[in-house]
Amino acid sequence: MKIFARGWSHGFDGPGRRLVYYLKGCNFRCLWCGNPESIAFEPEIMFYPEKSEFATQCCPHGAVCGNVLEREKCAQCCERSCVNLWRDRAFELAGKEISTVEIVAEAESRRAMFGGDGGVTFSGGEPTMQMDELLDVVDALRGRGINLVLENNASSPRFRDLLGRFDLLICDLKCVTAELHRRIVGADNRQVLENLRAAVNAGENLVIRIPLIRELNFTAEEQERFVAFLAEIRPPRVELLRLHQLGLPKYEALGQSCPAEQFNPPDDEELEKFRQRLETYKINVESIN
Ligand code: SF4
Ligand code: SF4
Known part of the structure; x- marks a missing residue:
């Protein structure tokens, strides 16, 4: 399995204290990506x-x-x-290789640090780009009773293979309008919408996380599309993520220019208005920074 980083996190990548493996390689090209070193497969x-x-x-x-x-x-x-x-x-x-055996051994040796509700999270990049390796390691960890979370962009054609394997799925939803998705993410979103529906219908413990950028996916029109889609599928939980520009030094270190320098997050008031609008549809929604 190829990773570009691993480390501890508390409160953002699932419940409790978590050991997070960041898998390398992504099929999307989000204009605001904060981890540009996660996108290419090669080191x-x-x-x-x-x-x-x-x-x-x-x-x-x-x-x-x-x-x-x-x-x-x-x-x-x-x-x-x-x-x-x-x-x-x-x-x-x-970018480095890590085997299933190494991950299982590391998780076992750190088990005491997970506390009551922590565990292991697989993030990215897009972890489902290495689906076979991911399923192998997840099955090995599940067999040992370790709490498992997956953060992913919900675009995999094999998404159904993930269902029932994780204690929590955190899935991004970048936007609902197909043409806009192609423009700001560089890929189609039909599979994403279908997969999110499938996860809700399967009764998964699911968080849909929406990264918001004022100029891209926080227009009045797109807000309406989000509301309509979420009101239709009724996910158990939604998180609104106000996008911060965290990746600029990384783009420079890779010799690339940051495509999102000119974009801004919504302000507190706008975000709260949108959150309340979603709440009127009885959607469990929270803003996170
Ligand atoms: S800086 Fe030199 S040693 Fe390092 S990877 Fe590049 S060519 Fe190799
Ligand atoms: S899906 Fe995530 S890792 Fe991939 S380009 Fe978008 S923000 Fe970056």
């Missing part, structure tokens, strides 16, 4: 030249020229001595 070097004065000396291939990294050279480089030998702070490798 990538993140370069922070300001963190070290020795960066140039750490590359035997001459890929570092001042503050610029020649990524074509990194793509051909197997030994990656900048991270593996020198461990220089200017370089981070996003």
Whole structure:
């Protein structure tokens, strides 16, 4: 299984204290993605030249020229001595392999830290892009009685394989209008809407999480579409996530420009109005920051 990070979280990625595995690779290209290093499947070097004065000396291939990294050279480089030998702070490798056996052993050894309601969360990237490996590890952890949460974008054609396997599914809903979804996410959303319906109908413990960006999916028209869709399918819980720009330094470290710099979150009042409107349809909805 390919991951780009792992770590502890409390309160955002499911109940209690959780060990979160962030799987690498995503089929979407959300304009606001805060983890650009999660999107490509292949490992990538993140370069922070300001963190070290020795960066140039750490590359035997001459890929570092001042503050610029020649990524074509990194793509051909197997030994990656900048991270593996020198461990220089200017370089981070996003992407590594981890086996089911390692994950199960790690979860077992940390079990005492989960407390009463914590456990393991699989997030991304889009974890269902590695569906076979994901199901293997989830079945192994379930057999050991570990609480399991999946954060995903609900787009998998194999979504039904997930049902009944997790204690909680947290599914993103980026927008309802198909054309808008293609424009701001770079993919179709027909499967997403179908999968969310299927999860509700199957009685899953489900949270639909909606990231809100004023200029993209918080227009009056799109708010109405959200309301209509959620009122129709009636999920057990909805969370409205006000989007913050957290990913800018990461885009720079990857040598990419951040596509969402110019966008803004809705303000408190607008968000509360929308939350209350959803509540009038008896939808259990909360705003989170
Ligand atoms: S990945 Fe290889 S080529 Fe790129 S900076 Fe590191 S050592 Fe140099
Ligand atoms: S689904 Fe998540 S990881 Fe994938 S591009 Fe969108 S925000 Fe990024």
